[in-house]
Amino acid sequence: MTITATTVGAYLRDLPPDRRVAMARVCSMIRRSARGVRESMRYGLAFYELDGPLFALESGRRHLSLYVAEQEVVAKHKDALPGVNANRSFIKFSDLNRLPLDVVEKIVRDSVAARRVRVSAGTVPTQAELLKLWAIKEEAALAPAEQQKTAVAAPVAKSARKSVSAPEVAPVAKKSSARAAAKAA
Numbered sequence: 001m002t003i004t005a006t007t008v009g010a011y012l013r014d015l016p017p018d019r020r021v022a023m024a025r026v027c028s029m030i031r032r033s034a035r036g037v038r039e040s041m042r043y044g045l046a047f048y049e050l051d052g053p054l055f056a057l058e059s060g061r062r063h064l065s066l067y068v069a070e071q072e073v074v075a076k077h078k079d080a081l082p083g084v085n086a087n088r089s090f091i092k093f094s095d096l097n098r099l100p101l102d103v104v105e106k107i108v109r110d111s112v113a114a115r116r117v118r119v120s121a122g123t124v125p126t127q128a129e130l131l132k133l134w135a136i137k138e139e140a141a142l143a144p145a146e147q148q149k150t151a152v153a154a155p156v157a158k159s160a161r162k163s164v165s166a167p168e169v170a171p172v173a174k175k176s177s178a179r180a181a182a183k184a185a
Helices: 008-014 017-033 071-080 101-121 127-133 158-163 175-184
Strands: 038-042 045-049 053-059 064-068 090-093
Touching: 008 017, 008 038, 017 045, 017 053, 017 064, 017 101, 053 101, 053 127, 064 071, 064 101, 071 101
Parallel strands: none
Antiparallel strands: 038 045, 045 053, 053 064, 064 090
């Protein structure tokens, strides 16, 4: 699936209904639980940033993936969730009808707290480090090029065409015939 959306809202609108509802729940929970995060679309993922990338959310064909920047938080909660890959700091949700939002909310809140500690210590991971951790290839996941919108003139109705007439132009006399007329007079 090629992602062409440039906002998270457009990304959600483009998803099939079952995945749209699940993604919207997680997106809403992140915005509510992690005050101050900035939401954007990059690399075909919904990114949530707080002094650098903190979360990334992706909708697969039959799953939902949550990438978390704070590895120790994922390791701390890995026993509470199935589908956790602590090595990649990644959570894969296979059952979209039964999202464990209470556990995910704890992960979000703990990640925000851990990020604030890292910011004060000056050890925030870079985006390149996180893409490597999450095994996301930058070249394969480049954001879509911006599409330029062009205005197309609306067709003119037949009735409008008949009422518009061309301006009348006065005939222009040639200089030689004007001189001949002046001499004759």
